[in-house]
Amino acid sequence: MPLSSSACLACLRGIPKRGRPRCPECSHVFRGAGWDGVDAHWRARHTEVMAYEMFWGSLCDAHRAADPLDCLACRKGIPVSQTRQCPECALVLKGKGWAGIEAHWKANHADLLTYEDFWASLCPAHRGDDDPTGLLPFDARPPRARRRG
Ligand SMILES: [Zn+2]
Ligand SMILES: [Zn+2]
Ligand SMILES: [Zn+2]
Numbered sequence: 607m608p609l610s611s612s613a614c615l616a617c618l619r620g621i622p623k624r625g626r627p628r629c630p631e632c633s634h635v636f637r638g639a640g641w642d643g644v645d646a647h648w649r650a651r652h653t654e655v656m657a658y659e660m661f662w663g664s665l666c667d668a669h670r671a672a673d674p675l676d677c678l679a680c681r682k683g684i685p686v687s688q689t690r691q692c693p694e695c696a697l698v699l700k701g702k703g704w705a706g707i708e709a710h711w712k713a714n715h716a717d718l719l720t721y722e723d724f725w726a727s728l729c730p731a732h733r734g735d736d737d738p739t740g741l742l743p744f745d746a747r748p749p750r751a752r753r754r755g
């Protein structure tokens with residue numbers, strides 16, 4: 607596929623438009639806020655491919671507007687259910703609702719995303735009701751009522 611100077615490099619490389627920004631050249635994941643650090647990264651590694659200004663200028667709006675506050679659970683494909691899972695490492699929380707997530711997050715993933723940002727990113731479906739005594743979904747059943755197929 608010929609590179610055109612007006613085409614978005616991230617689109618050409620098939621980089622997902624949602625989620626943490628990735629370097630289209632080497633798939634390096636930027637872990638700061640949005641594209642923080644991309645200029646230094648690009649200038650250090652990829653100026654042979656194209657100048658940083660050209661790369662940055664090529665990005666389409668969807669790729670440039672990296673939104674670090676997309677729901678992390680949606681991004682990771684965590685199902686919306688009564689069971690809460692850490693979106694980052696898939697740890698199933700044993701407490702009620704999100705009990706324990708704060709300590710877990712801060713101990714394991716704070717370098718990735720601050721707990722506050724992570725929590726703020728959750729969509730209402732994933733965040734659910736903060737009150738564990740809140741209404742259960744219509745089809746919620748106690749675990750023991752599970753039947754074999
Ligand atoms: Zn794009
Ligand atoms: Zn790179
Ligand atoms: Zn979500």
Ligand SMILES: [Zn+2]
Pocket residue numbers: 692693694695696697710711714715
């Ligand atoms: Zn985790």
